[in-house]
Amino acid sequence: EAGVTQFPSHSVIEKGQTVTLRCDPISGHDNLYWYRRVMGKEIKFLLHFVKESKQDESGMPNNRFLAERTGGTYSTLKVQPAELEDSGVYFCASSLRPGGDEQYFGPGTRLTVT
Amino acid sequence: LAKTTQPISMDSYEGQEVNITCSHNNIATNDYITWYQQFPSQGPRFIIQGYKTKVTNEVASLFIPADRKSSTLSLPRVSLSDTAVYYCLVGFPVSGGYNKLIFGAGTRLAVHP
Structure with missing residues (x-):
């Protein structure tokens, strides 16, 4: 069974540009999460999808970040326009059930904004 | 917000044997405690x-006392x-009854030969 996949693995963009990160969860997992770790900081929750609905987006830093999960399958996280402080590693995870259920993480996308 | x-x-x-303890004072009554391991350049692994x-x-092994305000991860006979x-991962109650997931700061374990 394929695990959670993320694309791209690494992205380097200039300040002001737009970047879209993609996450493909494990098939059948209704719950999809986005996290990020900024350099030297803790892994921070961004948002949680249940199927195509946003269950909790309280961790989204500002309106430059837009997450979607059309059809309840893969998800995208768009940053527009990117700022220097957006640099970090963005992780996606999925689980069968919400809450404290085991989450399966992808390898992450390393975003560098210059 | 507790962490x-x-x-x-x-x-x-x-x-x-290595024992790593995590404290979580505001754990929800219906939430589980989960530990993850992370290697460089990889996502956390359950x-x-x-x-x-x-x-x-x-x-x-995972030891959780009756009050569930802490937990201890025990790794027997560690290797390099x-x-x-x-990381320990628990849910914290927020308004509306939904459990928000919060990662701990993480413990960096170094095993020496």
Whole structure:
């Protein structure tokens, strides 16, 4: 069974540009999460999808970040326009059930904004 | 908002038992405690999960006291490949009854030969 996949693995963009990160969860997992770790900081929750609905987006830093999960399958996280402080590693995870259920993480996308 | 607390780092030697404790004062009554392991350039990987008392699997044990305000991950006979960052993950209640997931700061375990 394929695990959670993320694309791209690494992205380097200039300040002001737009970047879209993609996450493909494990098939059948209704719950999809986005996290990020900024350099030297803790892994921070961004948002949680249940199927195509946003269950909790309280961790989204500002309106430059837009997450979607059309059809309840893969998800995208768009940053527009990117700022220097957006640099970090963005992780996606999925689980069968919400809450404290085991989450399966992808390898992450390393975003560098210059 | 309460958060989890773990030691920043720990050192051990091959073959020893390692215990990492996490405190989580505001854990929800219906939430589980989950520990993850993370190697450089990889996403966190599930180790073990429990609700109360003791849970054991092929790689670790998890001890949770009756009040569930803390938990201890126990790694028996560590090897060099256990060098990683270990996170405890619990849910915290927020308004509306939904459990928000918060990672601990992580404990960087270094296993020496």
